[in-house]
Amino acid sequence: SVDEQIHDTRMDYRNMHYLRKSAYINGQWVNAESKAVFPVLNPADDKVIAEIPDMDAADAKRAIAAATESFRTWKYTTAKDRAAILRRWYDLCVKNQDHLAEIITAEAGKPLAEAKGEIVYGSSFLEFFADTARHINGEVIPSPWPNKQIMLTRQPLGVVSVITPWNFPFAMITRKVGALLAAGCTCVIKPAEDTPLTALAAVQLAEEAGFPKGIINVVTASRKNAPIVGKVLCEDANVGCISFTGSTHVGKILYGMAAKGVKRVSLELGGNCPFIVFPSADINHAVEQAMMAKFRNNGQACVGANRFLIHADIFDAFVEAFKNKIMEKCIIGPGYKAGVTCGPLINLEQATKVKSLVEDACGKGANVVIGGKPAPKHGTKFYESTILTDVKPEMKIYGEEIFGPVAVCHKFNTEEEVLEIANSTRTGLGSYVFTRDLGQAFRMSQKLEFGMVAINDGVLSAAEPAFGGIKESGIGREGSKHGVEEYTDIKYTLFSALDK
Ligand code: TXE
Numbered sequence: 085s086v087d088e089q090i091h092d093t094r095m096d097y098r099n100m101h102y103l104r105k106s107a108y109i110n111g112q113w114v115n116a117e118s119k120a121v122f123p124v125l126n127p128a129d130d131k132v133i134a135e136i137p138d139m140d141a142a143d144a145k146r147a148i149a150a151a152t153e154s155f156r157t158w159k160y161t162t163a164k165d166r167a168a169i170l171r172r173w174y175d176l177c178v179k180n181q182d183h184l185a186e187i188i189t190a191e192a193g194k195p196l197a198e199a200k201g202e203i204v205y206g207s208s209f210l211e212f213f214a215d216t217a218r219h220i221n222g223e224v225i226p227s228p229w230p231n232k233q234i235m236l237t238r239q240p241l242g243v244v245s246v247i248t249p250w251n252f253p254f255a256m257i258t259r260k261v262g263a264l265l266a267a268g269c270t271c272v273i274k275p276a277e278d279t280p281l282t283a284l285a286a287v288q289l290a291e292e293a294g295f296p297k298g299i300i301n302v303v304t305a306s307r308k309n310a311p312i313v314g315k316v317l318c319e320d321a322n323v324g325c326i327s328f329t330g331s332t333h334v335g336k337i338l339y340g341m342a343a344k345g346v347k348r349v350s351l352e353l354g355g356n357c358p359f360i361v362f363p364s365a366d367i368n369h370a371v372e373q374a375m376m377a378k379f380r381n382n383g384q385a386c387v388g389a390n391r392f393l394i395h396a397d398i399f400d401a402f403v404e405a406f407k408n409k410i411m412e413k414c415i416i417g418p419g420y421k422a423g424v425t426c427g428p429l430i431n432l433e434q435a436t437k438v439k440s441l442v443e444d445a446c447g448k449g450a451n452v453v454i455g456g457k458p459a460p461k462h463g464t465k466f467y468e469s470t471i472l473t474d475v476k477p478e479m480k481i482y483g484e485e486i487f488g489p490v491a492v493c494h495k496f497n498t499e500e501e502v503l504e505i506a507n508s509t510r511t512g513l514g515s516y517v518f519t520r521d522l523g524q525a526f527r528m529s530q531k532l533e534f535g536m537v538a539i540n541d542g543v544l545s546a547a548e549p550a551f552g553g554i555k556e557s558g559i560g561r562e563g564s565k566h567g568v569e570e571y572t573d574i575k576y577t578l579f580s581a582l583d584k
Contacts, residue, residue, distance in 0.1 A: 111297025127429065148245075188201075365520060373518070384487050386514075514553075
C-alpha cells in the first residue's frame with residue numbers, strides 16, 4: 085500500500101515539517117472537488133512521498149475566483165504593507181531552510197547542500213522584491229498643452245496564473261510570486277507535477293507570514309490534468325497574465341491560448357547556452373566554472389551550459405582538466421547522502437531523453453571521454469557525468485537542450501567562427517565567455533545573440549539582475565525592477581486645470 089511505501093524509505097517523510105498533502109484555495113487547505121489524488125515520487129528510489137489532490141477545471145476556476153475577489157482589496161494596499169508581508173515571508177523561509185531543503189531533496193532529488201543553496205537563492209528574491217515594492221515609481225511628464233499635466237502610474241495586472249517547472253521548485257515560485265505580489269497582483273500557482281510539495285510548503289510559510297486569504301492559491305495537478313488546468317488558467321477572462329517557466333513546446337501552447345484573450349505573458353523557456361573558452365583564458369578557472377555551469381542540478385537548468393566551444397589550441401588541455409575535475413567532484417547517489425554531488429534525473433522521461441541523445445550521438449561517431457551511460461546501480465534515473473567530443477551537426481544532441489549531465493565539447497579556430505556557431509540556434513538565453521582579452525570580451529558581449537552574457541563566470545542568476553532570453557527562449561525578464569514591472573501596466577492620467 086502507499087502507506088507502507090511511505091514508511092519504507094530512508095528519508096522519514098512522517099517527520100517532515102511543512103509536508104502538506106492538500107492544495108490551497110482561498111486560504112483553505114483543500115482536496116480536489118472530484119476527490120482524485122496522484123502520487124509524488126522520490127526520483128532517487130521511486131518511493132511515494134505523498135498523495136495530493138489531482139485537480140481539474142472546476143478547482144482551477146474556484147482558485148481564480150478567490151484570486152479575483154482578493155485582488156479587489158489587495159491592489160489598494162500600500163507598497164509599505166506589501167513589503168512588510170514579503171519581508172516576513174522571506175524571514176520564515178530562511179528560518180525554515182533546512183525543512184524546505186529536505187522536501188526539495190525528497191521530490192526533486194538534488195543533493196541537500198544544493199537544495200539549501202536553492203532556498204537561500206530563492207528567498208533572496210522575496211527580500212529583494214520587498215525592497216522593490218516601495219520603488220514602483222511613476223512619472224510626471226512635461227505636457228505639450230498649457231495648464232495640463234501628464235501622469236503615468238504603474239497598475240497591477242490582476243490575477244496572474246503561475247505555471248512552474250520542477251528543476252528549481254522553490255526559486256521559480258519566489259521569483260515569480262514575490263514580484264507579482266510586490267506589484268499588487270494576486271495569483272494561482274500550478275506547480276510542476278513532479279515537485280508540488282515544495283510549492284505547498286513555501287505557500288504554507290506565506291500563510292504564516294500573513295498574506296490575506298485568496299492572494300496566493302495553489303492548484304495541484306498530475307501530468308494528465310496539467311493541460312486541463314492550464315487551459316483554464318490561460319483562458320479565464322479574470323486572468324490578466326500568464327507567467328510560465330518550462331519547455332519551449334508548452335510555452336508556445338500557453339502563448340497561443342493567452343493570445344485569444346490578449347493577455348500578458350512572461351515566458352522563461354528553454355536555452356541552448358554556449359560556453360566559449362579562448363586561448364588567453366585561465367583554464368583552471370574556466371574548468372571550475374564549467375563544473376557549475378554544467379553539473380549544477382545535474383545539468384537540469386535552463387542556463388546550464390549546453391555546448392562547450394573550446395579553441396583548438398587549448399582543446400585537449402581543457403578536456404583533460406574537465407575530465408579530471410569530474411572524476412574528483414561528481415559523486416553520484418541519493419541527494420540525502422552526505423558527500424553526494426549528483427542526484428538522479430527528475431523522472432523516467434528525462435532519463436530516457438538523456439540516454440537516447442547520447443546513444444544517437446555515439447551511433448553516429450561521437451567519442452565518449454568519460455561516462456556515457458546510465459548508472460543503474462544507484463536507481464533507474466541516475467546517469468553518469470559525461471563528456472562527449474567529435475559531435476557533428478547531424479547528431480540530435482548538437483542542437484537540442486540536453487537537460488542532463490552531458491558536456492558536449494567542440495573545437496573552433498577563430499572568433500568569427502565561434503560566434504557563427506554560438507548564434508546558430510533558435511533560442512537565446514544565457515552564454516558564457518572565458519578570455520583575458522578585454523577587446524575580445526567586449527566584442528563577444530556585443531555580438532552574442534543571447535539575453536545574458538557572462539564573462540569569465542559560470543553562474544548568472546541572482547535577484548538583482550534581469551534574467552531572461554531572446555528568440556524562442558521567451559518573453560520578459562525576472563528579477564530586478566524589470567521583473568516587478570512585468571506584472572504592471574502603465575496608466576496615463578491627464579490632469580486639466582479647471583481654473584485658468
Ligand atoms: O517541461 P514542461 P518538462 C525543458 C527541458 C526539458 C523539457 C521537458 O529541455 O527536458 O523542457 O521538460 C506544465 N498546459 N525545460 O516536460 O512540460 C507542467 O505541468 C499547462 C526547461 O518537464 O514544459 C509543468 O508545471 N501547463 C525549463 C510545466 O508546464 C502544462 C524547465 C513545465 O513542464 C502543460 C523545465 C499544458 N498543456 C523543462 N503541459 C526551463 N526553462 O528551465 C505541461 N505543463
